[in-house]
Each structure stands twice: as C-alpha cells, then as structure tokens.
Amino acid sequence: MTGNGGDRLPAASRRLVEVCCDESGSDGENLTGGNTDVFAHASVRLPVPVAAAYVQEIRDRIRSPASEYKANHLLREKHRAVLEWLLAPSGPIHGTAQVHLTEKAYFVVDRAVDLLLDDATRALPLFRQGRDLFGDERWREFLQAANQLLRVRNYGEPEAPVDAFFHTVGALRPMAAAGEVAETLGRIAAARSRADSYRAALPTLIPVLNPLLPAIVATAAYWSAGGAAVRIVHDRQNMLTPERIAWIEERARRSGIRLAGVHLVVSREDPRVQLADFLAGIARKIASDELNGRGDPALTQLLRPYVDPASVWGDEASWILLGPGCAAPSANINSAV
Structure with missing residues (x-):
C-alpha cells in the first residue's frame, strides 16, 4: 500500500491486521423503495493515536460546533477542500482504507x-x-x-x-x-x-436482503488477501447479534478467509471507526451521484482507489468510473449468503 497513510504498523504485527468499520445507506430490507440506492461499508486500518489526530484535524479544519461529526459535514460545498484533502493520494487515509459498495x-x-x-x-x-x-x-x-x-x-x-x-x-x-x-x-x-x-421457511437469522453481513465477509477477504489474519472492529448495531457474528466468522472460515473475530464498539469512542463512518457516508453519496448521472468527476476519481473490486455493482456505465481498474465487479460476491 502507498500514500501518506502508508503501512504504519510494525512488521511483527502484520500477522494480525485490525481494521475498523462502519456503514452508510442501511434501509433494512427495503432495498427498492428506501431512502438510498447505494449501501457502503468502509474499513480503515490505522493505529488509534494516528486516527485520533486525523479526526481532530478534520474538526480543526471544519470548525463546526457540532459535538459529533458525520460525513455530511465533509460533503458540504464550503468544506470541499477538506473532503479532497481526506481522499487525496497524499491524504491521511490513502492506502489504509477501503470501501465495499452495493448497488441495492x-x-x-x-x-x-x-x-x-x-x-x-x-x-x-x-x-x-x-x-x-x-x-x-x-x-x-x-x-x-x-x-x-x-x-x-x-x-x-x-x-x-x-x-x-x-x-x-x-x-x-x-x-x-x-x-x-x-x-x-x-x-x-x-x-x-x-x-x-x-x-x-424464511431465514430470519441471516436475512437474504441485508447487505451488511456479506459486506463484512468481503472486507475480511480484502484485508487478508496478503495472508494476514484480520480482526474487525465494527460500530455496534442491532443487526450484529452474537449469532450473526458467529455466522460471519463461520462463513469466512469456510471461504478460506483468515478472520480472527468481530468486535463491536461505540463509534464515538473509537476514532478509527469515526474515520470509517466518514468514508462510508462520503462513498455512498459519490457513488449514488455517479449511478444517477450527476457524478462529480473529481470526487469520483478521488474515491476510485478506495473501492473494493469485489463490490456488488450492476450498472456498467457508473462502474467504469467507480471501479478500481476493473471491467466489472465480481459476478456473485453474495453467494455466501
């Protein structure tokens, strides 16, 4: 991985990679009539002190009185420079973050x-x-x-x-x-x-239409591609029950993915999850705009290096612009569900 983010972890710790995750665009099972047409699941790999410093820098640059920052702060036109800084090749998360997109x-x-x-x-x-x-x-x-x-x-x-x-x-x-x-x-x-x-016999434990669970499996696959085991730290939410986490871990094991576990935290208590929250919301908005023919070419280009090639995306025209050098996403990434 390259960029200003780089690989900040010592060599001894590369056997276990810890990534922190959050999502944007969840409408439950209402995927064709909900509020959003894109689901985004983002992951960030950074040490806690480094992530905390970047979250503070975002606050210092935006200067909003809000107690908790969200992606919509960065998406406001008056903060365009901060958004571009965050995603830029020389920015803080380049090379240490990823986003898995789902076209609902x-x-x-x-x-x-x-x-x-x-x-x-x-x-x-x-x-x-x-x-x-x-x-x-x-x-x-x-x-x-x-x-x-x-x-x-x-x-x-x-x-x-x-x-x-x-x-x-x-x-x-x-x-x-x-x-x-x-x-x-x-x-x-x-x-x-x-x-x-x-x-x-409806599958109430693992809902077929919820994109979060396969997105977590795909995230683990992405970060373990180099052979490392992956520990996922995820924003706490009702969907991630102990039974579903056990399903995720079993599905990863059966797929040959080295997932070392899923740990839930409160977003505001972990700056790494906060950065993932920023990236998920930003990616969802940029991808949705591109899907609907109103994309911002500069922002789409900045997002492109973060997009998981295994994203679940059907629209060809927008994927050509969003996809990281791929003609099409994986045909059946969700077959695990």
Whole structure:
C-alpha cells in the first residue's frame, strides 16, 4: 500500500491486521423503495493515536460546533477542500482504507436469481438489459416484486409475495423475445416451488436482503488477501447479534478467509471507526451521484482507489468510473449468503 497513510504498523504485527468499520445507506430490507440506492461499508486500518489526530484535524479544519461529526459535514460545498484533502493520494487515509459498495437494485436481482436458479451469474445480464427491454415502469415493478418476495417482513397473505412476483415475471416473458434474458425468465418462471419453499421457511437469522453481513465477509477477504489474519472492529448495531457474528466468522472460515473475530464498539469512542463512518457516508453519496448521472468527476476519481473490486455493482456505465481498474465487479460476491 502507498500514500501518506502508508503501512504504519510494525512488521511483527502484520500477522494480525485490525481494521475498523462502519456503514452508510442501511434501509433494512427495503432495498427498492428506501431512502438510498447505494449501501457502503468502509474499513480503515490505522493505529488509534494516528486516527485520533486525523479526526481532530478534520474538526480543526471544519470548525463546526457540532459535538459529533458525520460525513455530511465533509460533503458540504464550503468544506470541499477538506473532503479532497481526506481522499487525496497524499491524504491521511490513502492506502489504509477501503470501501465495499452495493448497488441495492442489483443486489435484489442477484439474490433473487441465485435463490431461484442457484446460478447468480445470470443476474448481471438480466439486470443490465432489463430496463431497456421492458421499460422503466415494468422494470421497477419487477424489482419491487423481487424485493417483496425475498424480504422477511411482509404484510397480508403469506403467498401474496410469491403470486405477485410470478405474475410480474409472466408479464415480462413475452417482451423478452429470445436470447439469454428470455431463457433466464423462463427458468425463473419454472422455479415457483423454490419460491414457495423459501417463503415457508424464511431465514430470519441471516436475512437474504441485508447487505451488511456479506459486506463484512468481503472486507475480511480484502484485508487478508496478503495472508494476514484480520480482526474487525465494527460500530455496534442491532443487526450484529452474537449469532450473526458467529455466522460471519463461520462463513469466512469456510471461504478460506483468515478472520480472527468481530468486535463491536461505540463509534464515538473509537476514532478509527469515526474515520470509517466518514468514508462510508462520503462513498455512498459519490457513488449514488455517479449511478444517477450527476457524478462529480473529481470526487469520483478521488474515491476510485478506495473501492473494493469485489463490490456488488450492476450498472456498467457508473462502474467504469467507480471501479478500481476493473471491467466489472465480481459476478456473485453474495453467494455466501
């Protein structure tokens, strides 16, 4: 790793890497109708005193009376210079931070296709061609129906989400003509029994639609790529119960990832988590703007080195700008869920 952040840990400690994490953009299981269209999970690797000094420097540069700083302070136009300093190649976290991005709409399609076909590689072609083939309104209906099919919390008749989803699929099939998308929809239409089985035994422990858990696994994979064991320090939140942490650790072990444990802290008590909170919020906003065609080229370029190549991203045009030198993100990063 390079940059002003550098590798500040002594050689003896490189066998165990401790990274601190936070997220931005959580809307629970409402991924197609929530407040955000991007989920960002950021991690920072710095010693506590160094991180504390940088948090204080941010406060000194912004000079806000707020007792707790958030990413929105840095995203204000009047603090643009501070934001650019934070992300710059010569800045404090370059080379010591990472962000895993999830495009929520694609996440829904990926999870639905994998559930019904046990083959998530078909999700990306369907996602990238769907809006053009079916139009905005019908594609939005499909996304919402897929979201309702997968979410644990649903109201009304138990079979209603399944009926609605397959009704939507039936309406789309004649419009797909021939080709890969038509074949995928045909296979989905024949997978009603899988959907019924899923709704009959909903996975409440590990919700299929929550991107946080696979993002933590992906973060551990990123930081352990050089062979080090990774200990994750994460902002405390209700989703990270002891049972789910045990699932994360087991999933990492089965995937060959050297995860040495997940420890929860209160964000305001750990400056490293505060820096991760800044990066997550900043990355979510920059990525969402790029996804919606209103990106800031300078900020997107500054964010690019931090983006995990294994991010869950379906939109091709924005990924070309956001992705760190990759043509496309990993096809099925969420198959662990």
